[in-house]
Amino acid sequence: MTQAIDVQAARKARRRWEISVADEAREAESSLRLFWTALKRDKLALAGGIFIIFVGLVSIAAPLISPYDPYEAETSLRLEPIGTPGHPLGLDGQGRDILTRLMWGGRVSIPIALVPVTVSTFVSLVLGLIAGYFKGVVGELIMRVLDVFYAFPTVMLAIAIAGIMGPGMMNVMLSICIVLVPYITRVVYTTTLVVSEQDFVEAARASGASDLQIVFGQILPNVLSPIIVYGTTTMGLQIVFASGLSFLGLGVQPPVADWGIMTANGRDVLQIAPHVSTVPGVLLLLVALSFNLLGDGLRDALDPRLRL
Amino acid sequence: MAGYIFRRLVAVIPILLGVSIVIFLFMQLVPGDIAATLLGPRATPEKVAAVHRQLGLDKPLPVQYWLWLVKMLRGDLGTSIAVQVPVAELVIPKFKNTLILAAASLVVAVVGGLFIGIISAVRQYSIYDRIGLVLAIVGSATPSFWLALVLMYVFALKLRWFPTSGMYSLRGPGGLPDVLRHLVLPAISAAAIPLAVITRLVRSSMLDVIRQDYVTTLRAKGLPERRVIYGHALRNALPPIVSITGLQAGFLLGGALFTEVIFSWPGIGRQLYSSILARDVPVVQGAMLIISFTFVLLNLAADVFVAYLDPKLRAG
Numbered sequence: 001m002t003q004a005i006d007v008q009a010a011r012k013a014r015r016r017w018e019i020s021v022a023d024e025a026r027e028a029e030s031s032l033r034l035f036w037t038a039l040k041r042d043k044l045a046l047a048g049g050i051f052i053i054f055v056g057l058v059s060i061a062a063p064l065i066s067p068y069d070p071y072e073a074e075t076s077l078r079l080e081p082i083g084t085p086g087h088p089l090g091l092d093g094q095g096r097d098i099l100t101r102l103m104w105g106g107r108v109s110i111p112i113a114l115v116p117v118t119v120s121t122f123v124s125l126v127l128g129l130i131a132g133y134f135k136g137v138v139g140e141l142i143m144r145v146l147d148v149f150y151a152f153p154t155v156m157l158a159i160a161i162a163g164i165m166g167p168g169m170m171n172v173m174l175s176i177c178i179v180l181v182p183y184i185t186r187v188v189y190t191t192t193l194v195v196s197e198q199d200f201v202e203a204a205r206a207s208g209a210s211d212l213q214i215v216f217g218q219i220l221p222n223v224l225s226p227i228i229v230y231g232t233t234t235m236g237l238q239i240v241f242a243s244g245l246s247f248l249g250l251g252v253q254p255p256v257a258d259w260g261i262m263t264a265n266g267r268d269v270l271q272i273a274p275h276v277s278t279v280p281g282v283l284l285l286l287v288a289l290s291f292n293l294l295g296d297g298l299r300d301a302l303d304p305r306l307r308l
Numbered sequence: 309m310a311g312y313i314f315r316r317l318v319a320v321i322p323i324l325l326g327v328s329i330v331i332f333l334f335m336q337l338v339p340g341d342i343a344a345t346l347l348g349p350r351a352t353p354e355k356v357a358a359v360h361r362q363l364g365l366d367k368p369l370p371v372q373y374w375l376w377l378v379k380m381l382r383g384d385l386g387t388s389i390a391v392q393v394p395v396a397e398l399v400i401p402k403f404k405n406t407l408i409l410a411a412a413s414l415v416v417a418v419v420g421g422l423f424i425g426i427i428s429a430v431r432q433y434s435i436y437d438r439i440g441l442v443l444a445i446v447g448s449a450t451p452s453f454w455l456a457l458v459l460m461y462v463f464a465l466k467l468r469w470f471p472t473s474g475m476y477s478l479r480g481p482g483g484l485p486d487v488l489r490h491l492v493l494p495a496i497s498a499a500a501i502p503l504a505v506i507t508r509l510v511r512s513s514m515l516d517v518i519r520q521d522y523v524t525t526l527r528a529k530g531l532p533e534r535r536v537i538y539g540h541a542l543r544n545a546l547p548p549i550v551s552i553t554g555l556q557a558g559f560l561l562g563g564a565l566f567t568e569v570i571f572s573w574p575g576i577g578r579q580l581y582s583s584i585l586a587r588d589v590p591v592v593q594g595a596m597l598i599i600s601f602t603f604v605l606l607n608l609a610a611d612v613f614v615a616y617l618d619p620k621l622r623a624g
Binding site for chain 1: 322323324326327329330334431432433445446448449450451452453454455457458460461465518519558559561562565566569570577580581584585587589592596599600603604
């Protein structure tokens with residue numbers, strides 16, 4: 001019996017929350033306001049978004065605000081731990097300040113994920129809209145080819161591509177793009193299929209709108225929401241993954257500062273100086289977590305059930 | 309059911325063919341000329357041409373692909389450039405080791421995920437739910453290579469409960485207990501993300517099912533709660549869980565790579581990585597072939613199992 005009461009209470013709690021959001025949002029007018037109101041109430045998503053912006057700004061400003069030069073080595077202070085005077089996060093195996101390298105690392109670790117996700121999203125939008133709306137032979141061909149790429153575990157495929165092509169930021173970004181496109185295209189494709197069947201698309205067609213007008217005016221706006229959610233969540237994963245590639249030596253090369261390379265540098269000294277490996281990893285975790293929370297918040301905020 | 313299985317098997321063949329084409333084309337991605345690389349400083353135009361003929365590189369690409377494919381299907385995966393050993397001999401024992409690691413990780417992820425997910429769903433909004441959700445959300449953001457290092461530091465280096473690397477101890481007694489000791493840390497660090505994903509999925513899938521009217525009816529009929537949850541709700545919540553578990557299994561096959569490298573687990577992931585660094589293309593191709601084919605068949609098995617659970621899906 002207690003279980004049944006719990007479920008009822010849960011239902012009531014959810015309903016009360018839904019109603020209060022709707023009350024607040026009723027003052028807003030456009031669906032954009034509704035969405036923004038719902039998002040603001042999700043404190044975790046907001047915290048995630050703020051943290052991401054903070055890390056981004058620090059990374060951009062690194063040349064101006066970092067306490068030291070990322071390549072400057074103070075060999076007498078090698079492997080000093082967290083809390084060393086003047087070096088709050090300690091120093092690495094070559095005597096370089098870890099806090100500084102974390103700040104500079106963001107200038108590599110963030111774009112190396114941001115660029116592929118953005119580029120893949122554009123490519124996937126084109127492919128998915130074509131395949132989902134116009135269908136036909138071209139559409140079938142696109143989806144069949146992507147099905148083949150679905151057959152590869154993504155980690156393996158990206159490592160193989162990046163590894164075979166050689167080290168460097170461009171190759172890593174390219175391999176991540178190749179790996180992401182099938183997944184994002186599938187999301188665009190299925191959403192396009194669903195939206196194409198809706199009445200308002202029929203109505204637009206009946207009133208004489210051209211295919212292009214329908215795609216940009218009706219389909220695309222409705223495809224964007226799930227894509228934005230997917231893109232945000234995958235950003236977190238890709239930052240971790242790109243760092244993993246650098247960790248394996250497949251991305252940027254030392255002495256460039258990057259969160260993955262920093263973690264790899266600490267492997268040899270793990271027993272005596274664990275902070276060298278663990279600190280960059282914590283930052284990675286927090287950034288990925290922020291993107292995940294933001295993505296979850298966006299998804300909940302875009303949930304049609306909240307639009308009353 | 310048999311018809312569904314047959315149709316799915318037929319659909320898989322063009323995909324496997326496509327996979328083989330992509331893997332074959334991999335050779336083309338290597339920068340520079342393979343023959344020149346192999347010959348090194350002694351390369352002259354005549355020697356390069358001779359090696360081309362020897363490796364069959366002077367034939368048109370589709371012909372090369374066909375010859376390569378026929379060889380593969382006969383079980384001849386080529387010879388490693390680095391160690392002059394047949395690729396199959398090199399790669400298959402390593403693949404077995406990866407299967408052991410992947411299986412252990414999958415067990416941890418599925419059992420853990422089901423356990424935490426069901427408790428979260430059944431006691432929604434309680435402290436157990438909150439802890440479960442936090443674990444799942446943080447877990448899915450955890451870099452696996454970082455987690456491996458942290459676990460290694462705490463449990464292997466500091467507490468000395470488990471060994472830091474390898475699959476067997478060099479001077480140990482060998483056998484199952486030895487492998488299990490070496491398996492614990494790698495299995496946990498590889499299982500972290502799949503566990504997080506499965507937990508959230510089990511929770512949301514169970515929540516959807518529990519809210520259905522027939523569950524209330526079952527309770528009204530006086531069925532004990534345990535039967536309601538495990539006998540009925542869980543069975544109906546399973547299809548998406550099984551599909552995603554299939555995907556996670558594939559992810560483990562490839563993603564265990566980080567874990568294998570860090571813990572020096574002698575698996576196919578680690579072999580793939582070192583062969584990539586050595587530009588040993590035949591081994592890379594052979595390893596990718598085995599991993600991808602297994603991934604495809606695993607997902608097929610998951611789909612078949614889901615169709616078995618949910619007859620409505622068999623029509624497609």
